Amino acid sequence: MQVVEAKGARIPLIGLGTWDLRGRTCVRIVEQALRLGYRHIDTAEMYDNEREVGEGLRNSSVPRQDVFVVTKIWPSHFAPRELMRAAKESLVRLRLSEVDLLLLHWPNPQIPLSETVGALCKVKEAGQARHIGVSNFTVALIEEAVKLSTEPLVCNQFEIHPFLDQSKVIAASRAHGMAVVAYSPIARGRAKNSDLLARIGKAHGKTAAQVSLRFLVQQQIAVIPRTSKLERLEENFSIFDFELTANEMAEIAALSGRDGRIVDWSYSGSPRWD
Numbered sequence: 001m002q003v004v005e006a007k008g009a010r011i012p013l014i015g016l017g018t019w020d021l022r023g024r025t026c027v028r029i030v031e032q033a034l035r036l037g038y039r040h041i042d043t044a045e046m047y048d049n050e051r052e053v054g055e056g057l058r059n060s061s062v063p064r065q066d067v068f069v070v071t072k073i074w075p076s077h078f079a080p081r082e083l084m085r086a087a088k089e090s091l092v093r094l095r096l097s098e099v100d101l102l103l104l105h106w107p108n109p110q111i112p113l114s115e116t117v118g119a120l121c122k123v124k125e126a127g128q129a130r131h132i133g134v135s136n137f138t139v140a141l142i143e144e145a146v147k148l149s150t151e152p153l154v155c156n157q158f159e160i161h162p163f164l165d166q167s168k169v170i171a172a173s174r175a176h177g178m179a180v181v182a183y184s185p186i187a188r189g190r191a192k193n194s195d196l197l198a199r200i201g202k203a204h205g206k207t208a209a210q211v212s213l214r215f216l217v218q219q220q221i222a223v224i225p226r227t228s229k230l231e232r233l234e235e236n237f238s239i240f241d242f243e244l245t246a247n248e249m250a251e252i253a254a255l256s257g258r259d260g261r262i263v264d265w266s267y268s269g270s271p272r273w274d
């Protein structure tokens, strides 16, 4: 399994996104993904599926220590006591004693970041998270969080795919030694409608979605595509047996623009901070 390393964390380059997967579908997809070889599962308290993710993990019979489990604290729980309680409740739902990575899901300007980051560090010190990090943090917020944190922040997870230029946030995350994790890495399915990605894929015997994922992992960006379909689990995982040429990488990079964002920032209830 290829990984991206950051401050002692080894994050598998391919993971399974689980947003919107519920009930038995979620259990089955997590279980099957692990059987196929996935070793990184992404959930969040907000996804309302941590119980099912934990069940899928146990059903798979893959040893717990072989799987990198990520969950996230929702911004309405960023006051220190609430954050610590929310982290514990996630562990209870997952039926785990610790997660591998605990993230702040979105920025929350209503609560001082110093308090939130302090509480996140305490969760790590208490042994409930092996690593901590952030999600949807802007360049300015990354700087601020790193200054405030007494523990290493190992990752920033945010929207990245071929249609969105995220070069500034990627550079800022890396400048602080953080791993970059791409959510919506196939642009919620939009990748499959791209003629360019399809054409490049055809040259390698791959689909447009696989090219979208390969474009990211080839830049050492971890990807967490989500699917509710068993057959697509394998498709999304099979991205390590081909390589895009420098020319193809440049052609794909040229698809990106500043208005390619899919996920609405107002969704978190917090305005953007940049």
Ligand SMILES: NC(=O)c1ccc[n+]([C@@H]2O[C@H](COP(=O)([O-])OP(=O)(O)OC[C@H]3O[C@@H](n4cnc5c(N)ncnc54)[C@H](OP(=O)(O)O)[C@@H]3O)[C@@H](O)[C@H]2O)c1
Pocket: 016, 017, 018, 019, 020, 042, 043, 105, 135, 136, 157, 158, 182, 183, 184, 185, 186, 187, 188, 189, 190, 192, 209, 210, 224, 225, 226, 227, 228, 229, 232, 235, 236, 263
């Ligand atoms: N930190 C955050 O704020 C945040 C925000 C958004 C997402 N995330 C995480 O990132 C994960 C992935 O992002 P996402 O769910 O937004 O989008 P995504 O993974 O880019 O796209 C998922 C969509 O693409 C379809 N799909 C999956 N594999 C495909 C393939 N091989 N070919 C064609 N279509 C395919 C899926 O449909 P089917 O189910 O029909 O396959 C689904 O509709 C989430 O599940 C979540 O874990 C985090």
